[in-house]
Amino acid sequence: MASWQQVLALDAKYNAYRAPNNPQFRTLYIKRRSQLLKENAAASDKDAASRRDYLHTRARLLAAKYGSPAFSDQGSIKSRSFSFGGRSISKSTIENLEPKIGDTRKYHRRQRSSGSVKFNLDGPMKRIFDSIEVVPTKEAEASRAMAGDKSVSENYAFAGMHHIFDQHTDAVTSVKFANDDKSRVACSSVDGTLSVCQVIPPPATVICMLKGHTEAVSDFQWSLSNDIILSVSFDGTARLWNVASSDCIRIIKDITGAELHSCLFHPLNNNMFVTGNSKCFVQIINLSTGKGYKGGSCKITGMGMALAFDSVGKTLWVGDDKGSLSSFNVDHTNGKMIRVRRVAVCEGHAITSISARAWVSREAREPSLLVNCSINSLCLFRISPDGSLQLKKRFSIRQKFSRVRSTFCPLMSFRQGACVISGSEDMCVYFFDIGKDKKACVNKLLGHSAPVLDVCFNCDESLLASCDAQGMVIIWKREGKQGAL
Known part of the structure; x- marks a missing residue:
């Protein structure tokens, strides 16, 4: 199951490059991709090695088509940066996310509830994403811009x-x-x-x-x-x-x-x-x-x-x-x-x-x-x-x-x-x-x-x-x- 969740994380990483002028399509793509991966994870009889090979192959194909995203698959977590709302954010910034980016997009740091969506990533990624939950507020101008900034x-x-x-x-x-x-x-x-x-x-x-x-x-x-x-x-x-x-x-x-x-x-x-x-x-x-x-x-x-x-x-x-x-x-x-x-x-x-x-x-x-x-x-x-x-x-x-x-x-x-x-x-x-x-x-x-x-x-x-x-x-x-x- 972890391999398919990593595939979804990989797709999310490149999602900003898909149809850059159509944010609604990017939302739909990730929603549909998540559904398909969930079904394959429940029904697939492939072994873990095959899934890992698929993950690496897909990463190479996406990199060849869209170029290098905000962070690569190589290197340690300390050297990686993450992209939120088109901005590159380092690990240290993520650890203090709330006071750092309040000028353009506000987030709440809160405990996860049973109704929230979780990405069950392993290792350091899991610890980082478990520490924050991105929730747009009424002042989240960048979030609204993703949807066309329309009523x-x-x-x-x-x-x-x-x-x-x-x-x-x-x-x-x-x-x-x-x-x-x-x-x-x-x-x-x-x-x-x-x-x-x-x-x-x-x-x-x-x-x-x-x-x-x-x-x-x-x-x-x-x-x-x-x-x-x-x-x-x-x-x-x-x-x-x-x-x-x-x-x-x-x-x-x-x-x-x-x-x-x-x-x-x-x-x-x-x-x-x-x-x-x-x-x-x-x-x-x-x-x-x-x-x-x-x-x-x-x-x-x-x-x-x-x-x-x-x-x-x-x-x-x-x-x-x-x-x-x-x-x-x-x-x-x-x-x-x-x-x-x-x-x-x-x-x-x-x-x-x-x-x-x-x-x-x-x-x-x-x-x-x-x-x-x-x-x-x-x-x-x-x-x-x-x-x-x-x-x-x-x-x-x-x-x-x-x-x-x-x-x-x-x-x-x-x-x-x-x-x-x-x-x-x-x-x-x-x-x-x-x-x-x-x-x-x-x-x-x-x-x-x-x-x-x-x-x-x-x-x-x-x-x-x-x-x-x-x-x-x-x-x-x-x-x-x-x-x-």
């Missing part, structure tokens, strides 16, 4: 329409960009079909239509590698689609024959997925065999309308049409579920969407849950260490009858505030700054002529997709310069 409102000034799709003949129930992909987006519809579209480069086109369901497609998910799409339908089946060939490669019938309302891949094991049905059952299914796991199903208080995993797939949240939110511990090796707790969020009113986030922003380091409730509310909950929920914010939207969804904005940065977006029955797309107590709505997009049912960003937040109950999908573009990967 939340300016960062989410989506206005222009990049493209409008109307290939579906009925309501589009969900829209999702492919994982870590800014160009491909997929849609599911009440007309029983799914579509995969290319939005970059222009002109935007429909790549393929996935046909096979006999009733409304209620939900779908991209696999982690984007080669498979999982869909569920009111026809009582889950289907697996090969994106490249547009073929349906497997049909899995619900064991109770009930309508399926929701589906979700396990974030660390894409051979495992979860479904929620209209007979109040949640089931974990093996993708390869098409069968449910022993001990992998539970009954809830209502129809399984919405699903969400935490980032490591340990906790599963399920929202139902009775307004209850249930949590389960999930073993990703054997598919067993253990009920943890149930919370009545909006009793008697459906929960239609759940999104989980480990951090909301660099300045809000607490796990959060974003929940759409059919009582004209979008609720943000703080997840306590014991797994209980505490209501942190409530935002007003129009939602009483439709299955409206919301999401966190995908990128984290040092800018103050953080944003969430939601559809609404008043035909608008809403942007809310969760850091504001008053006037939290920082943007509202008008353009749909029916209730907006789902919203989704691409990976670099340069494009936003929204879909409505009349089958229209709008791809919105950010004002000014778009991000690029």
Whole structure:
């Protein structure tokens, strides 16, 4: 495990050289790199020597491409300097960091808490990084400059329409960009079909239509590698689609024959997925065999309308049409579920969407849950260490009858505030700054002529997709310069 953490530290060292004019990409790169290294560390069967060879080879390749960074891999820790915010800092400076650089960027020295991110480096590096924790304050001008030195409102000034799709003949129930992909987006519809579209480069086109369901497609998910799409339908089946060939490669019938309302891949094991049905059952299914796991199903208080995993797939949240939110511990090796707790969020009113986030922003380091409730509310909950929920914010939207969804904005940065977006029955797309107590709505997009049912960003937040109950999908573009990967 230490070798992979050293690889991440190496990538972080060279990160300032990647896309120097696009700090959001650098944030996304390290986030994605960390995820991949964590997965490889858990699944790899390579020996330690091979990992060390990989580390040295990668260091040489990065040095050849970008030149020597602020400190090299050779020499002792005493001769090394470290780069923070573009400034070179020696070991002695680090030991007295707080009084030395307060003129441009302020940091707090504090004890690490359970909610902070730790780099488990070995040896002298561990001692240095354990002694400080970099936390931007409101006076951290350099940190805000990394994020473009713009307000939340300016960062989410989506206005222009990049493209409008109307290939579906009925309501589009969900829209999702492919994982870590800014160009491909997929849609599911009440007309029983799914579509995969290319939005970059222009002109935007429909790549393929996935046909096979006999009733409304209620939900779908991209696999982690984007080669498979999982869909569920009111026809009582889950289907697996090969994106490249547009073929349906497997049909899995619900064991109770009930309508399926929701589906979700396990974030660390894409051979495992979860479904929620209209007979109040949640089931974990093996993708390869098409069968449910022993001990992998539970009954809830209502129809399984919405699903969400935490980032490591340990906790599963399920929202139902009775307004209850249930949590389960999930073993990703054997598919067993253990009920943890149930919370009545909006009793008697459906929960239609759940999104989980480990951090909301660099300045809000607490796990959060974003929940759409059919009582004209979008609720943000703080997840306590014991797994209980505490209501942190409530935002007003129009939602009483439709299955409206919301999401966190995908990128984290040092800018103050953080944003969430939601559809609404008043035909608008809403942007809310969760850091504001008053006037939290920082943007509202008008353009749909029916209730907006789902919203989704691409990976670099340069494009936003929204879909409505009349089958229209709008791809919105950010004002000014778009991000690029």
